Amino acid sequence: MSDTILHGYWRSSAAYRVRIALAFKGIAFAQVTHDLRAGDQHDPAYRAIAPHGLVPALEHDGRILIESPAILEWIEAKWPQPPLLPAAxxxxxxxxxxxxxxxxxxxxxxxxxxxxxxxxxxxxxxxxxxxxxxxxxxxxxxxxxxxxxxxxxxxxxxxxxxxxxxxxxxxxxxxxxxxxxxxxxxxxxxxxxxxxxxxxxxxxxxxxxxxxx
The missing domain is CATH 1.20.1050.10 (Glutathione S-transferase Yfyf (Class Pi); Chain A, domain 2)
Known part of the structure; x- marks a missing residue:
C-alpha cells in the first residue's frame, strides 16, 4: 500500500479537493472509503484517526492530518512543484x-x-x-x-x-x-x-x- 492514504468518500467535496491536489502534484495515494450515508464516519476506529468524524483525513509516513484546508496547505508545502499557490x-x-x-x-x-x-x-x-x-x-x-x-x-x-x-x-x-x-x-x-x-x-x-x- 502507498505510504500516502486518503480517508474519504467519493462524493465528499472536501475529499474531492484533496484528490485534485494529490493528482496535480503527481503523488500516488491509496484510498480508504468511509460511507457517509451509512454513518461510517462515526465508527470508533475512524474517530481514532479523525476525532471530529469528518472526511478527509490524510495519513503519510505515520502522520495523520485532518481538515482539507490544512491538508491542502501541507501538500503544497511538502510538494511545492508544480505550485498551487502563486509566489507573490x-x-x-x-x-x-x-x-x-x-x-x-x-x-x-x-x-x-x-x-x-x-x-x-x-x-x-x-x-x-x-x-x-x-x-x-x-x-x-x-x-x-x-x-x-x-x-x-x-x-x-x-x-x-x-x-x-x-x-x-x-x-x-x-x-x-x-x-x-x-x-x-x-x-x-x-x-x-x-x-x-x-x-x-x-x-x-x-x-x-x-x-x-
Whole structure:
C-alpha cells in the first residue's frame, strides 16, 4: 500500500479537493472509503484517526492530518512543484480568499450533517432543503463571480490552476448535482470547465473513484 492514504468518500467535496491536489502534484495515494450515508464516519476506529468524524483525513509516513484546508496547505508545502499557490504574497492571498469563500462560507452550510439536522430537528422537506442549498450557493457564487471577474484568467485566479480551482470544481459539482442554474455565473462555469479538462482534475472526479456508487 502507498505510504500516502486518503480517508474519504467519493462524493465528499472536501475529499474531492484533496484528490485534485494529490493528482496535480503527481503523488500516488491509496484510498480508504468511509460511507457517509451509512454513518461510517462515526465508527470508533475512524474517530481514532479523525476525532471530529469528518472526511478527509490524510495519513503519510505515520502522520495523520485532518481538515482539507490544512491538508491542502501541507501538500503544497511538502510538494511545492508544480505550485498551487502563486509566489507573490498578494496573489497567494487572493487565491486563499477564493478558497475560503467556498470552504468557509458556502460548503459548511450545505454539508451532510447540516442537511440531516435540518430534516431531523426542523422537519424540513426536500423542497425546503433544496431551497436552503440553492440559497447559500447563490449568495456565495454571486461574490465568487465578481472575484473571478476581477482576478481570474483561464482559471479561477490567473492562467494556471491554483488552490482556488481545487475548491471551485467540487463546489460546482455540488451545484450541478442539485440542478442549480449556473447561467448567471459565466466566469465560474468557464473556470471550472477549464480546470475539469485537465487530467488531474478528471482523475479526481467523484464518478471515477473506486467507491463510486
Amino acid at each position: 504574497p498578494d496573489a497567494a492571498a487572493k487565491v486563499r480568499t477564493i478558497a475560503a469563500l467556498i470552504g468557509c462560507d458556502i460548503h459548511p452550510l450545505n454539508n451532510l450533517r447540516v442537511l440531516t439536522r435540518l430534516r431531523s430537528q426542523f422537519d424540513a422537506t426536500n423542497a425546503q432543503v433544496k431551497d436552503w442549498i440553492a440559497g447559500w450557493i447563490g449568495e456565495g457564487f454571486g461574490a465568487l463571480e465578481q472575484l473571478i471577474a476581477r482576478d481570474g484568467g483561464a482559471f479561477a485566479y490567473g492562467d494556471t490552476p491554483t488552490l482556488a480551482d481545487c475548491y471551485l470544481v467540487p463546489q460546482v459539482y455540488n451545484a450541478e448535482r442539485y440542478n442549480i442554474d449556473l447561467a448567471a455565473y459565466p466566469r465560474i462555469r468557464a473556470a471550472a470547465d477549464a480546470a475539469r479538462a485537465l487530467p488531474a482534475f478528471a482523475a479526481a472526479h467523484p464518478d471515477v473513484q473506486p467507491d463510486f456508487s
